[in-house]
Amino acid sequence: MSCRSNSDAGCGSSGACERAAASSEAVDNARRTFLRGAAALTATTLAAGVTLYVFAGEPAAARSPGEKAIAKVRWGLLIDASKCSEGCTACVSACQSENGWRDTGHPTTDARWIRKLTVKDPGNGATFSLPMMCQHCAKPPCVDVCPTGASFRRADGIVLVDKHICIGCRYCMMACPYKARSFIHEPLDDQRPYAPRGKGTVESCTLCVHRIDEGRTPACVEACNEIGGGAMLFGDLNDPSSEISKRVAVYRTTRIRDDLGTDPGVRYMNI
Amino acid sequence: MRQAVVRRIRTIATLLLAAALVLPVATARAGNADWLPKPARGKGEKCVADTQWMRRNHMTALMHQRDVTVHEGIHTGRFSLERCIECHAVNGADGKPVTIESPKHFCRTCHDYAAVQIDCFDCHASRPDAKAAKIGNAAPERSSKADAAVLAQYLRSLER
Numbered sequence: 001m002s003c004r005s006n007s008d009a010g011c012g013s014s015g016a017c018e019r020a021a022a023s024s025e026a027v028d029n030a031r032r033t034f035l036r037g038a039a040a041l042t043a044t045t046l047a048a049g050v051t052l053y054v055f056a057g058e059p060a061a062a063r064s065p066g067e068k069a070i071a072k073v074r075w076g077l078l079i080d081a082s083k084c085s086e087g088c089t090a091c092v093s094a095c096q097s098e099n100g101w102r103d104t105g106h107p108t109t110d111a112r113w114i115r116k117l118t119v120k121d122p123g124n125g126a127t128f129s130l131p132m133m134c135q136h137c138a139k140p141p142c143v144d145v146c147p148t149g150a151s152f153r154r155a156d157g158i159v160l161v162d163k164h165i166c167i168g169c170r171y172c173m174m175a176c177p178y179k180a181r182s183f184i185h186e187p188l189d190d191q192r193p194y195a196p197r198g199k200g201t202v203e204s205c206t207l208c209v210h211r212i213d214e215g216r217t218p219a220c221v222e223a224c225n226e227i228g229g230g231a232m233l234f235g236d237l238n239d240p241s242s243e244i245s246k247r248v249a250v251y252r253t254t255r256i257r258d259d260l261g262t263d264p265g266v267r268y269m270n271i
Numbered sequence: 272m273r274q275a276v277v278r279r280i281r282t283i284a285t286l287l288l289a290a291a292l293v294l295p296v297a298t299a300r301a302g303n304a305d306w307l308p309k310p311a312r313g314k315g316e317k318c319v320a321d322t323q324w325m326r327r328n329h330m331t332a333l334m335h336q337r338d339v340t341v342h343e344g345i346h347t348g349r350f351s352l353e354r355c356i357e358c359h360a361v362n363g364a365d366g367k368p369v370t371i372e373s374p375k376h377f378c379r380t381c382h383d384y385a386a387v388q389i390d391c392f393d394c395h396a397s398r399p400d401a402k403a404a405k406i407g408n409a410a411p412e413r414s415s416k417a418d419a420a421v422l423a424q425y426l427r428s429l430e431r
Binding site: 063 | 337338341342343344345346347353356370372393394395396399400
């Protein structure tokens with residue numbers, strides 16, 4: 001953890017960054033605050049390990065470790081297709097290394113948590129590119145059809161598979177209009193400790209839930225901003241002061257297959 | 272008279288036979304119990320709970336905590352499989368922690384002996400991640416009265 005990454009996350013003043021670096025806990029909390037979209041933050045260290053935060057605007061309800069995910073928050077993504085170049089796969093590579101999935105030479109059955117699509121208008125030949133993954137719907141069809149309750153929507157809007165109770169029936173794969181889910185056909189080893197995956201269960205993008213619970217951004221968003229075109233923005237759609245909410249309020253954004261009424265948490269721009 | 276003698280001889284023979292059968296087992300138990308599993312000690316000072324309690328209840332504790340972690344996003348509980356694996360990692364000949372494939376693996380030492388199959392590692396990593404410098408949520412609380420109370424409540428609900 002360093003102060004530099006804080007600045008990357010959009011720290012308003014470098015002075016605040018330096019003070020926040022006083023303890024690693026302060027950095028963690030500071031990150032959470034940035035994620036919650038507090039535009040201006042002042043952090044004052046009162047004593048060792050005691051930090052006072054003063055927020056501009058609505059106080060951000062940063063979740064401390066050990067606290068439940070709450071419905072007040074709705075995590076979402078805003079993807080600007082105009083900044084997403086066709087050849088770039090930074091988000092896909094970041095997701096692979098973060099969550100431990102990879103191509104094994106079986107393109108029809110390999111797990112794919114996120115994929116790059118190139119969309120072409122047959123009328124004029126214009127193309128654009130976008131990443132496609134689990135859309136973290138408010139009304140997820142995968143949850144509706146799951147016979148065991150393994151497919152579920154967490155309070156903060158993240159759609160997950162509880163692999164402990166997934167029986168691998170793949171009904172959710174049929175129901176998902178975004179083709180976001182994969183089934184694991186072969187035994188796996190050396191999974192990431194924070195991203196368990198195994199044969200006989202269905203999996204999909206978790207929005208890097210392990211990172212979110214630590215107050216960090218998803219790996220794809222981080223990679224897109226560092227080495228990609230900066231097309232992805234992560235934040236709380238329920239918090240009017242968050243950057244994502246502000247942009248959604250100003251620009252015309254699209255939810256893919258909005259006609260199905262799934263209310264995805266992933267929004268696209270310029271498509 | 273004769274019958275009494277026969278009965279006495281029979282009793283003595285039975286006792287001798289019983290002693291012959293029981294003694295070797297008893298001495299083995301008292302002396303070199305090579306056939307008992309000897310799980311490796313963890314790296315930490317002490318386990319998250321009493322060792323005897325863990326031997327009997329670790330599965331219930333893990334089962335309870337997995338639901339809390341997956342569904343509620345709480346990563347700070349006492350009984351985290353990830354932390355068991357980190358603390359109880361056993362190094363192989365190459366100096367790296369062994370996976371569940373090795374009979375030396377901490378979980379396998381007892382589970383092989385008890386012939387209880389573990390499914391955890393079909394999905395979960397059976398050794399600490401060398402690449403990840405820090406794993407899991409920030410500042411795990413080593414022992415919290417709150418999660419002990421929640422677990423106790425859960426155990427009671429199972430008994431009902």
